Amino acid sequence: MAKKLFIKTHGCQMNVYDSARMADVLAPLGYARTETPDDADMVIINTCHIREKAAEKVFSELGHWRIRKHAAQARGGDVTIAVAGCVAQAEGKELVNRAPFVDLVVGSQAYHQLPELLARAERARVKGTGGRGILATDFPPDSKFDHLPDEISVAPGPVGYLAVQEGCDKFCTFCVVPYTRGAEYSRPAAAILREADRLVATGVQEIALLGQNVNAWHGEGPDGKSWSLGRLLRVLNDRFAKTHPHLRWRYTTSHPREMDDELIAAHADVAGLMPFLHLPIQAGSDSVLKAMNRGHRAEDYLRVVEKLRVARPDIALSGDFITGFPGESDADFEQTLKIVREARFAAGYSFKYSNRPGTPGSLMGRQVPDAVSSERLHALQALLQDLSGDFNRACEGRELDVLFQKPGRQSGQLIGYSQYMQAIYVADPMLKIGDRLPVTITGGYANSLAGEIVRREAA
Numbered sequence: 001m002a003k004k005l006f007i008k009t010h011g012c013q014m015n016v017y018d019s020a021r022m023a024d025v026l027a028p029l030g031y032a033r034t035e036t037p038d039d040a041d042m043v044i045i046n047t048c049h050i051r052e053k054a055a056e057k058v059f060s061e062l063g064h065w066r067i068r069k070h071a072a073q074a075r076g077g078d079v080t081i082a083v084a085g086c087v088a089q090a091e092g093k094e095l096v097n098r099a100p101f102v103d104l105v106v107g108s109q110a111y112h113q114l115p116e117l118l119a120r121a122e123r124a125r126v127k128g129t130g131g132r133g134i135l136a137t138d139f140p141p142d143s144k145f146d147h148l149p150d151e152i153s154v155a156p157g158p159v160g161y162l163a164v165q166e167g168c169d170k171f172c173t174f175c176v177v178p179y180t181r182g183a184e185y186s187r188p189a190a191a192i193l194r195e196a197d198r199l200v201a202t203g204v205q206e207i208a209l210l211g212q213n214v215n216a217w218h219g220e221g222p223d224g225k226s227w228s229l230g231r232l233l234r235v236l237n238d239r240f241a242k243t244h245p246h247l248r249w250r251y252t253t254s255h256p257r258e259m260d261d262e263l264i265a266a267h268a269d270v271a272g273l274m275p276f277l278h279l280p281i282q283a284g285s286d287s288v289l290k291a292m293n294r295g296h297r298a299e300d301y302l303r304v305v306e307k308l309r310v311a312r313p314d315i316a317l318s319g320d321f322i323t324g325f326p327g328e329s330d331a332d333f334e335q336t337l338k339i340v341r342e343a344r345f346a347a348g349y350s351f352k353y354s355n356r357p358g359t360p361g362s363l364m365g366r367q368v369p370d371a372v373s374s375e376r377l378h379a380l381q382a383l384l385q386d387l388s389g390d391f392n393r394a395c396e397g398r399e400l401d402v403l404f405q406k407p408g409r410q411s412g413q414l415i416g417y418s419q420y421m422q423a424i425y426v427a428d429p430m431l432k433i434g435d436r437l438p439v440t441i442t443g444g445y446a447n448s449l450a451g452e453i454v455r456r457e458a459a
């Protein structure tokens with residue numbers, strides 16, 4: 001009988017990808033993915049470490065799983081508990097020590113080893129030598145991508161994620177990613193093309209290319225030369241243009257320093273590339289950007305935006321922002337508000353600076369009081385809401401290309417995403433998840449849009 005695997009995914013889209021790949025790795029062992037925790041023979045908690053209290057949240061979630069495991073053991077069964085992802089990578093030792101009921105702790109570069117780790121855990125359990133969980137958090141010398149199975153065990157639904165790049169060498173002084181995900185690595189183009197073929201065969205209509213620094217991708221092309229992401233997008237688009245003309249593409253997350261001309265040009269003439277870009281800037285003051293080790297100034301960012309708008313005038317720009325980085329003054333913060341207005345962001349994610357042990361930022365003097373960071377955060381969020389409201393209102397009356405992906409809050413309502421990555425709510429009895437239709441926008445608000453289906457042919 002198939003064993004049931006429940007995966008709880010926290011954090012970013014890369015974790016969503018990793019969760020899918022962990023299910024693929026375990027499928028040959030007879031594990032079928034379930035969405036119901038109560039059924040699980042095995043659980044993987046795929047964790048995120050980007051902001052504070054990450055480990056505490058994992059421990060409290062593990063408490064529930066410990067109870068489930070003990071109940072299963074009392075019935076003569078078991079629930080295998082694994083912790084994966086960035087908390088596993090960064091705090092693995094503490095996890096196995098503080099939560100000895102956890103069977104496996106597996107880091108972000110080691111999850112292709114899950115079958116042998118499970119076998120080791122099982123041997124230890126049978127021999128009675130178990131006690132602490134097995135810890136696998138080394139960065140192996142060869143890439144996990146070379147060892148992941150070809151088969152996709154569960155069709156991803158309307159949107160497929162494809163990791164093309166992983167890791168980060170930028171070392172922004174606030175960020176744990178270079179330590180949890182390791183050095184930048186670009187997968188070769190041939191492996192990416194093969195994985196795209198498999199995703200397209202499952203029926204996906206949108207593919208998001210993923211990487212912590214996705215636009216730093218410079219993989220080896222089939223011609224033996226180093227390709228850029230712009231070239232890769234062009235080749236991917238052309239590969240499916242005849243057979244799947246409606247396939248759409250995006251990529252995330254990008255770094256402003258890596259927006260080269262070939263990639264910007266792709267926004268002008270790669271037909272399937274969505275007019276959307278998530279391009280974090282983090283702050284608007286040059287002295288804060290310098291202290292953050294971002295490697296660009298505000299003006300460099302604006303120049304990239306200008307070029308993008310020439311290439312694709314309707315592009316929707318989204319960003320990440322941090323308030324209260326050490327040393328940020330009121331005048332510095334004003335510069336963040338200024339650049340947000342100048343770049344006319346259509347969407348944005350803003351965070352209060354969170355002091356992460358082990359990062360250079362944690363050792364900087366002049367930490368900003370929490371109340372000040374909060375106040376700045378609220379001001380920034382209000383401005384971002386105004387701007388996204390403006391962007392969304394400007395879409396009223398237009399017909400957008402919407403891919404429906406999940407149920408809405410009200411019954412009969414579905415949520416889809418436009419080519420600009422706006423959330424669109426439509427109530428229509430004929431509508432189902434996976435539909436891709438032109439939607440006429442009837443209302444544009446700060447966080448969503450309302451629309452109706454006027455025509456039923458594909459967008």
Ligand code: 5AD
Pocket residue numbers: 050051174175176280282320321322351352353354355356
């Ligand atoms: N504090 C606050 N926000 C952070 N981010 C990354 N590290 C931190 C931190 N220490 C934010 C950045 C990044 C996003 C994924 O999370 O804005 O772009």
Ligand code: SF4
Pocket residue numbers: 168169170171172175176177178212213255
């Ligand atoms: Fe973190 Fe900076 Fe790397 Fe992005 S570019 S993952 S913020 S270190």
